[in-house]
Amino acid sequence: MFNDPLFFNKLAAAIIGAALIAMTAAFITSFVYQPTMPEKQAYSIDGGTVVANISQATPIPVGPETIMPLLANASVSSGQKVAKKCTACHTFAKGGKNRIGPNLWQTIGKRQAVADGYGYSSAFKKLKGKWTYAELNKFLWKPKKYVKGTKMSFVGLKKAKDRASLIAYMRSLSDNPQPLP
Numbered sequence: 001m002f003n004d005p006l007f008f009n010k011l012a013a014a015i016i017g018a019a020l021i022a023m024t025a026a027f028i029t030s031f032v033y034q035p036t037m038p039e040k041q042a043y044s045i046d047g048g049t050v051v052a053n054i055s056q057a058t059p060i061p062v063g064p065e066t067i068m069p070l071l072a073n074a075s076v077s078s079g080q081k082v083a084k085k086c087t088a089c090h091t092f093a094k095g096g097k098n099r100i101g102p103n104l105w106q107t108i109g110k111r112q113a114v115a116d117g118y119g120y121s122s123a124f125k126k127l128k129g130k131w132t133y134a135e136l137n138k139f140l141w142k143p144k145k146y147v148k149g150t151k152m153s154f155v156g157l158k159k160a161k162d163r164a165s166l167i168a169y170m171r172s173l174s175d176n177p178q179p180l181p
Contacts, residue, residue: 091104092104106174
């Protein structure tokens with residue numbers, strides 16, 4: 001079979017010939033058979049009527065849901081587990097060194113973008129407020145949305161329970177923890 005020097009030529013001719021026969025048959029069939037479509041469908045399908053009621057539409061959330069009710073019962077140990085995601089860039093110990101990100105000891109109640117010996121990005125330097133429970137909730141939800149232009153690669157925490165636990169853990173990292181709201 002493969003010893004025939006014209007084997008591949010014969011194979012190509014067979015494939016091209018079959019394709020030409022199929023195309024010719026389709027062309028001839030289109031002239032012989034010409035279906036007519038009925039004016040009315042045999043089975044009508046009622047899709048119902050769609051009425052948009054804008055006043056009852058649910059608003060699209062602009063920010064994270066509040067965590068204030070969750071903070072009272074948030075678990076510090078669960079927050080410590082959630083914080084493991086942060087340890088690649090941050091330290092949490094009192095007097096700990098800055099890494100890629102600043103040390104996070106005693107963050108709650110502190111001015112934003114202020115840590116001894118840490119050089120914040122220009123995006124963070126624009127922040128002028130304090131790290132309150134509400135502000136940390138917004139930041140931890142989507143850091144890149146909270147600080148537009150940040151180089152921080154962390155995508156955020158979607159679950160309110162995780163944010164509340166992490167904030168409860170961060171609250172415990174202080175000589176004088178801030179009172180709960």
